[in-house]
Amino acid sequence: MAVHSFFLIASWPGLRNDVGEIESENLQTKVSIPKEMDGPGVGTNPDEMLLGAAATCYIITLAAMMERSKLEKRQLTMESEGLVDVTNGVITYKKIIHRPYIVLKADTTENDKRLVLKLAEKAERSCMISRALKGNVIIELKPTIE
Secondary structure (H helix, E strand, C coil), X not given: CCCCCXXXXXXXXXXXXXXXXXXXXXXXXXXXXXXXXXXXXXXXXXXXXXXXXXXXXXXXXXXXXXXXXXXXXXXXXXXXXEEEEEECCEEEEEEEEEEEEEXXXXXXXXXXXXXXXXXXXXXXXXXXXXXXXXXXXXXXXCCEEC
């Protein structure tokens, strides 16, 4: 069994509406509460970072599955949206919607298109971040395949 360790250092100098910093091997940024939640909105925030983790994990997983299946693409992009509910002061990350946009080669068959759709759905179930969120955050998939 291989276990991979990832480290992050966080610094928070003040109270709720201050600005902190995080740093890891390949990421260094300021963090604060977003303006939508009455914070200063400086740098990134936990909501964006969770969305970023889910989105990058999904798109990398999908690309790897397409490669293993020998499905060639011209383009793979995605928009993702995170929905956070604030009710009675309780903040809950409710849903992530991934909208992958997959453009296949001109000579792609209908079978290839069906396989890509299958892989798009499988990638969401297989991504480690999706699995970590399962039962807590709904992940919805709205793929477009051309």
